[in-house]
Amino acid sequence: MDKTISTLEAAVADVSDNAVLMIGGFGGSGAPIDLIHALIDRYKATGSPAKLTVINNNAGNGKIGIAAMIDAGMVAKMICSFPRSSDPRAFTDKYLAGEIALELIPQGTLAERIRAAGAGIPAFFTPASYGTELAAGKQVQEFDGKPYVLEHWLKADFAFVKGALGDTYGNLTYRLAGRNFNPLMCMAARKTIVQVSKIINAGGIDPEEVVTPGLFVDGVVEVPDPQQEELLIRTGVEYA
Amino acid sequence: MTWEKLRNPQIAWRAAQDIQDNAYVNLGIGIPELIAKFQPEGRHITYHTENGVLGFGAAPAEGEEDWDLINAGKKAITLSAGASFFHHADSFAMVRGGHLDLAVLGAYQVAQNGDLANWRVGSKGVPAVGGAMDLVHGAKQVAVITDHTTKDGKPKLVEKCTFPLTGVGCITRVYTSLAVVDIDNGRFLLREKLPKLSFDELQSLTGATLHINGDVADLTVPDLS
Numbered sequence: 001m002d003k004t005i006s007t008l009e010a011a012v013a014d015v016s017d018n019a020v021l022m023i024g025g026f027g028g029s030g031a032p033i034d035l036i037h038a039l040i041d042r043y044k045a046t047g048s049p050a051k052l053t054v055i056n057n058n059a060g061n062g063k064i065g066i067a068a069m070i071d072a073g074m075v076a077k078m079i080c081s082f083p084r085s086s087d088p089r090a091f092t093d094k095y096l097a098g099e100i101a102l103e104l105i106p107q108g109t110l111a112e113r114i115r116a117a118g119a120g121i122p123a124f125f126t127p128a129s130y131g132t133e134l135a136a137g138k139q140v141q142e143f144d145g146k147p148y149v150l151e152h153w154l155k156a157d158f159a160f161v162k163g164a165l166g167d168t169y170g171n172l173t174y175r176l177a178g179r180n181f182n183p184l185m186c187m188a189a190r191k192t193i194v195q196v197s198k199i200i201n202a203g204g205i206d207p208e209e210v211v212t213p214g215l216f217v218d219g220v221v222e223v224p225d226p227q228q229e230e231l232l233i234r235t236g237v238e239y240a
Numbered sequence: 241m242t243w244e245k246l247r248n249p250q251i252a253w254r255a256a257q258d259i260q261d262n263a264y265v266n267l268g269i270g271i272p273e274l275i276a277k278f279q280p281e282g283r284h285i286t287y288h289t290e291n292g293v294l295g296f297g298a299a300p301a302e303g304e305e306d307w308d309l310i311n312a313g314k315k316a317i318t319l320s321a322g323a324s325f326f327h328h329a330d331s332f333a334m335v336r337g338g339h340l341d342l343a344v345l346g347a348y349q350v351a352q353n354g355d356l357a358n359w360r361v362g363s364k365g366v367p368a369v370g371g372a373m374d375l376v377h378g379a380k381q382v383a384v385i386t387d388h389t390t391k392d393g394k395p396k397l398v399e400k401c402t403f404p405l406t407g408v409g410c411i412t413r414v415y416t417s418l419a420v421v422d423i424d425n426g427r428f429l430l431r432e433k434l435p436k437l438s439f440d441e442l443q444s445l446t447g448a449t450l451h452i453n454g455d456v457a458d459l460t461v462p463d464l465s
Contacts, residue, residue, distance in 0.1 A: 029307060029310050108374030109373075179326070
């Protein structure tokens with residue numbers, strides 16, 4: 001078994017029009033910028049994939065990554081907790097013009113809905129959002145005298161994830177706080193594609209150190225010197 | 241009598257005095273983050289940030305940032321001894337699961353029954369909630385740190401919130417620029433106030449009845465300027 005994909009172009013080739021795409025990361029930490037930019041390249045060359053639903057904690061920053069996807073016109077809907085950043089213009093303009101849809105989810109509920117999808121749990125109750133406008137229309141039930149809101153699993157067709165080390169079986173480690181949503185999204189997508197800084201042979205990662213077992217991963221592509229969203233923002237890079 | 245309201249670092253200092261030794265604490269983005277600067281000497285406090293770090297310290301020197309190591313406000317952080325990383329579902333399990341001792345948030349309004357409004361002020365613009373609706377549930381204490389009134393002098397402590405709610409009946413204590421107030425059985429219970437500020441004047445700046453049970457202590461804070 002070898003899950004290695006040789007190029008970024010090949011890694012993003014299967015993402016189809018109208019797909020639901022999870023993208024890992026929290027701000028720039030753990031964000032798979034190189035996979036995102038490869039997908040933008042494909043869209044610019046072929047017009048596909050279009051009308052994507054993108055799931056991420058945020059909704060892009062500056063003119064790179066998810067913001068560049070939005071600017072390119074590939075994204076029909078964002079599912080996120082916090083569509084703001086140091087430069088949220090890309091999403092804000094399209095949202096206020098009615099050109100992009102938004103499903104806003106409390107951050108912990110977003111994480112748990114993704115986890116639930118990966119774990120085969122169709123729904124769960126959480127205290128978050130009870131009594132607020134984000135719970136409108138949702139079922140409420142009391143447990144031990146306290147009210148909880150029913151939330152459903154959140155699945156995706158594809159997940160783009162950023163790891164640190166990967167092996168040929170797809171076992172992964174992460175770097176610092178770059179873990180965030182990445183391990184959850186690996187579990188919740190039909191097809192999970194991971195960019196890692198280095199791919200080594202299976203057995204090269206101590207089993208004690210593996211964070212995401214390779215069973216949750218479909219393909220790994222090596223990007224030895226990955227781009228960092230925050231550094232791109234600070235140097236004013238535009239990917240458009 | 242003249243009085244001067246506390247500045248944000250002073251409110252943060254006051255809130256910091258109440259954090260117990262060995263506590264696990266989440267500080268919200270913005271003014272609550274200031275609390276860490278005033279951690280009393282000799283107490284070991286472990287800070288949680290919802291993007292998956294437990295045990296972080298001050299910001300690194302400029303140029304020393306590693307942008308994979310940030311807090312929920314997307315600011316670069318450093319690690320403390322004994323730090324750990326975990327994914328987002330575990331991070332919010334720490335929050336909702338009752339494992340944190342204290343969460344501190346900012347506020348647009350706090351109601352006398354403990355309702356909090358802190359995520360949006362109306363229906364215009366782009367809504368963004370982040371982790372606020374999760375953070376108000378589960379911690380043993382959920383405190384607010386805020387100016388006592390808005391910039392144009394309207395009370396932020398109110399009978400009933402008029403802005404969209406973040407959580408219902410979730411706040412246990414409020415540290416303001418004028419007072420320390422507990423939420424107690426659906427009412428505001430005044431614990432401390434600025435010594436030169438009369439009760440009547442404080443009441444006039446508060447949008448709901450302030451109750452007193454026993455002594456009201458003086459709210460005294462170092463200058464810190």
